[in-house]
Amino acid sequence: MENANWQVLVLMLLFSGVILWKISSARKGKELYIRPIPGLNAIDEAVGRAAELGAPLLFNPGLADFQNIQTLAALGILQHVCKVAATYGTRIIVTTNVPVMVPICEDVMKSSFNEAGRPEMIHASEVRFVSDRSDLAALANSRILIEEKVASNFLFGAYDYTSLIFSEGGQIAGCMQIAGTADYYQIAFFIPSCDYVVMVEELFACSAYLSRQPTMLGSVVGQDYGKLVLLILVVIGVLAATIFGHGNPINLYEQVMNLK
Amino acid sequence: MWKLLAKLDKVDRKVIYLTLFIAAGLPFFVSIRIPVKPWKETEAAFNLVDSCPEDKVVAICSNWTAGSQGENWGQYEAIVAHCMMKKIKLVVFSLDGDAIAPQMAEAVNETQARKYGRQYGVDWVNLGRTVGAPLTMAAIGRNLKSVFPRDLRGYATNDSAKLPILQGVNGCEDFQILWAIEYQPNVDWMVWLDPSGTTPIAFASAGIVTTSWYPYLSSGQMKGMMAGIRGAAEYEDLLRQKYGKRYLDSDPRPRGGRLLVPLAFGHLVIIAFILIGNLGTLAVKRMKRSAQ
Amino acid sequence: MNARKRLIAFVTFIAGLYFVLEFIVPPTVPLVTVTGVALSKRLPVFQLETASGQNAVVEADPSVTFYVLRRSKSGTFEPKPQRSREIQKGQIVTVRTRTVTLGGFGPNGERLDSNGNPIVLRQGEVPYTTDGPDTSLPVWSFEKLMGRVGPDGEAILAMLDEGEAINIEIRDAKVADVDRGQIVLKMNGESRTVPITDYSVIMLNKRRSQPEEVEMHSVQVGDTVSIGPNTWLRDQRDTATQFYAVVGTLALGMGLISLGVVNIRKIKKRESEWYTAFLFFGAIVIGVLAGLGKYELTGTRSRAFSDIIVLQVINAMGSSIFSLLAFYLASAAYRAFRIRTAEAALMMGTALIVMLGQTPFGMYLTGWMIGTFEFLQLPNVAGWILRTPSSAFVRALQFGAMLGAIATALRYWLNLERVAGMGDD
Numbered sequence: 001m002e003n004a005n006w007q008v009l010v011l012m013l014l015f016s017g018v019i020l021w022k023i024s025s026a027r028k029g030k031e032l033y034i035r036p037i038p039g040l041n042a043i044d045e046a047v048g049r050a051a052e053l054g055a056p057l058l059f060n061p062g063l064a065d066f067q068n069i070q071t072l073a074a075l076g077i078l079q080h081v082c083k084v085a086a087t088y089g090t091r092i093i094v095t096t097n098v099p100v101m102v103p104i105c106e107d108v109m110k111s112s113f114n115e116a117g118r119p120e121m122i123h124a125s126e127v128r129f130v131s132d133r134s135d136l137a138a139l140a141n142s143r144i145l146i147e148e149k150v151a152s153n154f155l156f157g158a159y160d161y162t163s164l165i166f167s168e169g170g171q172i173a174g175c176m177q178i179a180g181t182a183d184y185y186q187i188a189f190f191i192p193s194c195d196y197v198v199m200v201e202e203l204f205a206c207s208a209y210l211s212r213q214p215t216m217l218g219s220v221v222g223q224d225y226g227k228l229v230l231l232i233l234v235v236i237g238v239l240a241a242t243i244f245g246h247g248n249p250i251n252l253y254e255q256v257m258n259l260k
Numbered sequence: 261m262w263k264l265l266a267k268l269d270k271v272d273r274k275v276i277y278l279t280l281f282i283a284a285g286l287p288f289f290v291s292i293r294i295p296v297k298p299w300k301e302t303e304a305a306f307n308l309v310d311s312c313p314e315d316k317v318v319a320i321c322s323n324w325t326a327g328s329q330g331e332n333w334g335q336y337e338a339i340v341a342h343c344m345m346k347k348i349k350l351v352v353f354s355l356d357g358d359a360i361a362p363q364m365a366e367a368v369n370e371t372q373a374r375k376y377g378r379q380y381g382v383d384w385v386n387l388g389r390t391v392g393a394p395l396t397m398a399a400i401g402r403n404l405k406s407v408f409p410r411d412l413r414g415y416a417t418n419d420s421a422k423l424p425i426l427q428g429v430n431g432c433e434d435f436q437i438l439w440a441i442e443y444q445p446n447v448d449w450m451v452w453l454d455p456s457g458t459t460p461i462a463f464a465s466a467g468i469v470t471t472s473w474y475p476y477l478s479s480g481q482m483k484g485m486m487a488g489i490r491g492a493a494e495y496e497d498l499l500r501q502k503y504g505k506r507y508l509d510s511d512p513r514p515r516g517g518r519l520l521v522p523l524a525f526g527h528l529v530i531i532a533f534i535l536i537g538n539l540g541t542l543a544v545k546r547m548k549r550s551a552q
Numbered sequence: 553m554n555a556r557k558r559l560i561a562f563v564t565f566i567a568g569l570y571f572v573l574e575f576i577v578p579p580t581v582p583l584v585t586v587t588g589v590a591l592s593k594r595l596p597v598f599q600l601e602t603a604s605g606q607n608a609v610v611e612a613d614p615s616v617t618f619y620v621l622r623r624s625k626s627g628t629f630e631p632k633p634q635r636s637r638e639i640q641k642g643q644i645v646t647v648r649t650r651t652v653t654l655g656g657f658g659p660n661g662e663r664l665d666s667n668g669n670p671i672v673l674r675q676g677e678v679p680y681t682t683d684g685p686d687t688s689l690p691v692w693s694f695e696k697l698m699g700r701v702g703p704d705g706e707a708i709l710a711m712l713d714e715g716e717a718i719n720i721e722i723r724d725a726k727v728a729d730v731d732r733g734q735i736v737l738k739m740n741g742e743s744r745t746v747p748i749t750d751y752s753v754i755m756l757n758k759r760r761s762q763p764e765e766v767e768m769h770s771v772q773v774g775d776t777v778s779i780g781p782n783t784w785l786r787d788q789r790d791t792a793t794q795f796y797a798v799v800g801t802l803a804l805g806m807g808l809i810s811l812g813v814v815n816i817r818k819i820k821k822r823e824s825e826w827y828t829a830f831l832f833f834g835a836i837v838i839g840v841l842a843g844l845g846k847y848e849l850t851g852t853r854s855r856a857f858s859d860i861i862v863l864q865v866i867n868a869m870g871s872s873i874f875s876l877l878a879f880y881l882a883s884a885a886y887r888a889f890r891i892r893t894a895e896a897a898l899m900m901g902t903a904l905i906v907m908l909g910q911t912p913f914g915m916y917l918t919g920w921m922i923g924t925f926e927f928l929q930l931p932n933v934a935g936w937i938l939r940t941p942s943s944a945f946v947r948a949l950q951f952g953a954m955l956g957a958i959a960t961a962l963r964y965w966l967n968l969e970r971v972a973g974m975g976d977d
């Protein structure tokens with residue numbers, strides 16, 4: 001409506017078109033390559049460690065609401081973690097500071113355990129709403145890590161200043177930690193305390209990387225093509241500003257026009 | 261010597277905590293003043309607030325709470341003091357913030373109002389809290405009173421007798437500037453508040469997240485910024501430079517300037533330990549090499 | 553696709569469609585909209601039937617505001633301002649035709665406004681006071697407006713002082729007929745009369761910014777305006793916002809229930825530190841009391857209690873938790889920031905410059921560099937790093953994050969994402 005303008009329309013069509021084109025190529029059977037993401041490869045290792053120690057896993061899908069895209073990406077990872085945990089018989093505790101995430105996470109876990117053929121695991125695992133405040137959620141997380149003697153801690157989603165309390169709590173408890181967020185200024189806090197960190201766009205590639213489904217792989221490749229389009233636009237913009245930029249000392253256009 | 265230095269590679273956590281505690285705590289007992297030089301982002305925001313005409317208001321989305329008050333309280337206090345000192349009308353609300361955010365903001369508002377003799381409903385109003393970004397941001401931009409039919413005290417926002425400040429305030433066209441004050445303000449303000457993009461927006465956030473705002477500052481989408489405690493101290497310094505005694509009389513040692521000193525010392529401690537740790541790592545390497 | 557999955561896919565699509573349309577569909581229907589320079593206008597005229605049976609005619613000029621009764625959060629009906637284009641035939645409205653500031657009295661005892669003009673009431677109009685606890689108090693009748701004595705022996709309006717304001721309103725009137733008016737536009741060198749219909753939206757086009765919807769009376773001669781049919785979604789935005797807010801608030805109850813279940817189980821099974829569960833329930837009671845006191849006036853007991861809990865207890869505890877960060881940061885930085893490669897050395901150097909540049913110590917260390925070398929002062933170097941290379945890197949990260957978000961959102965919107973619990977069992 002008032003926010004509508006043709007530039008947004010063109011960009012949306014361009015990026016969506018590229019992503020959908022790549023999805024359709026993938027569905028037609030084209031082989032697509034995604035580089036290895038160490039943090040995601042380590043999920044199996046983390047779950048295995050918990051199984052060996054006979055200890056549970058702790059998963060936190062971030063501090064944001066369900067509508068946040070990072071939370072949606074985190075749910076995709078939760079699904080994979082549940083399936084792997086089901087094969088090992090490892091208990092999962094999911095903590096959240098958003099009330100509406102409780103039934104959503106329970107649903108994801110139930111479906112994943114059913115798919116893995118271990119529906120009884122839902123009774124051993126649980127989803128806990130800890131507090132709606134991020135700082136209290138971080139402390140509650142740290143307490144659960146110690147009380148339940150958690151072996152592996154997963155922190156995926158949107159985080160704020162409490163990210164260091166989340167991760168350092170796990171570091172002190174001696175857990176293996178894998179974190180992932182698109183909030184790039186929190187990555188600096190995760191890196192010193194976590195064993196693996198999944199950064200920014202890698203988080204959005206998680207579902208595709210873990211499931212290896214053609215549709216999802218296609219969308220990840222489409223993302224990269226979208227970045228290429230942006231790069232071309234940036235280069236064109238830089239050149240245009242250089243050649244035509246008003247007040248630019250090396251404005252070639254003005255120089256040419258003045259000569260004429 | 262290397263053997264001694266190698267011990268620095270594994271300094272106990274407790275030593276680090278104690279040193280930081282002393283370094284950050286000492287300035288609260290020993291009066292230390294550090295001069296500040298305002299950065300241009302703070303100056304830009306200050307000038308925009310300072311030039312607010314009578315028919316416009318300064319709108320503040322105040323989402324800061326107990327956790328982020330270290331960074332945001334001083335920022336909020338500086339802006340409120342500025343507005344109340346100059347009798348600039350202030351409209352405060354909270355969007356998707358903590359439930360106690362309006363109360364914390366109101367405590368500051370009331371303190372500053374007592375200092376400068378300002379009246380609720382005439383010079384400032386606190387509209388309370390609502391949820392639902394980003395759609396609510398657009399609704400605030402179109403019609404503020406439709407989002408907040410009542411203020412924090414329960415007065416109807418249409419009641420021009422109780423809240424004359426809101427009489428001419430409809431939407432974003434009546435905002436001189438919108439401040440978003442919290443640990444990490446929502447970027448959606450720049451997109452959703454004003455589709456025409458003409459309403460000036462400034463963020464007052466924690467220092468760590470300010471790296472994200474520089475692209476918006478350079479493109480002009482954001483008109484100013486306060487970067488953490490440093491930003492608060494700079495804003496206070498600008499107030500001091502412009503209004504001198506009038507500002508200092510009401511608050512000789514404002515919060516931002518007071519907290520900047522422990523912050524600076526804390527930074528020094530962290531830098532020192534990083535260098536110490538690297539020295540220890542170097543010593544360990546040397547020892548291993550000489551052992552071979 | 554089973555029914556559940558289909559329902560989830562449909563609801564997701566509709567919800568996402570709204571946001572897509574917000575950024576793609578203009579407020580008026582393209583190709584049907586006309587754009588031109590305004591030459592003249594005829595304002596909308598509303599024919600009203602008042603509750604007392606009188607007929608009133610109101611022209612929608614800038615001083616006129618229309619109100620429609622809407623149910624407020626407290627459950628009572630309150631008048632809410634409404635745009636004139638949204639007022640339809642048959643609707644019950646309250647129209648505030650003007651607000652008048654009272655002046656003195658004329659030679660015949662008639663009440664004057666602040667400009668010295670007699671206050672003239674048109675048919676159907678009733679003056680109302682604007683102050684006092686009940687702004688709906690009518691100023692008796694027109695005779696009383698003239699300053700004459702009321703039935704209880706007191707001069708009512710005469711008691712209102714010079715400088716006081718009254719609202720002149722037509723309350724609870726039914727809209728009998730609407731003439732939306734017209735605008736004459738200059739388009740392609742010719743003038744064209746554009747009638748305004750029930751569904752027309754007038755957008756004022758501004759140079760270098762987005763068009764803005766305006767009322768007819770705001771259009772000035774020479775303004776470039778676009779007039780076209782409204783897209784229905786536009787008027788439902790406030791409803792969508794309220795729905796959004798309601799759902800968000802509903803979710804709070806779910807969280808409380810979850811916490812309650814966990815703590816009750818703790819007490820029943822006597823799990824470790826089960827007595828802390830009682831603290832939880834006690835804290836809920838205290839929190840509710842503190843929350844109720846939040847809205848009281850300063851000085852009352854309940855407000856004082858609320859302030860103690862929020863400003864002194866929660867505030868202090870929250871700060872303590874935040875202060876943990878400083879200590880954790882110091883130990884994490886000491887543990888992790890070791891220079892093992894050239895890139896790590898570069899990162900370390902940059903971090904030191906930016907950290908020192910942002911504190912006054914940077915100025916102490918390099919403040920002596922003046923003149924030609926002033927740019928080498930640590931705050932200036934730190935500022936340049938933050939504004940130039942750091943901004944570029946942040947933009948690049950934001951591009952990547954944005955595209956990832958678009959791709960993920962597209963997958964969810966078009967039901968291509970295979971997540972359990974989203975219908976894909």
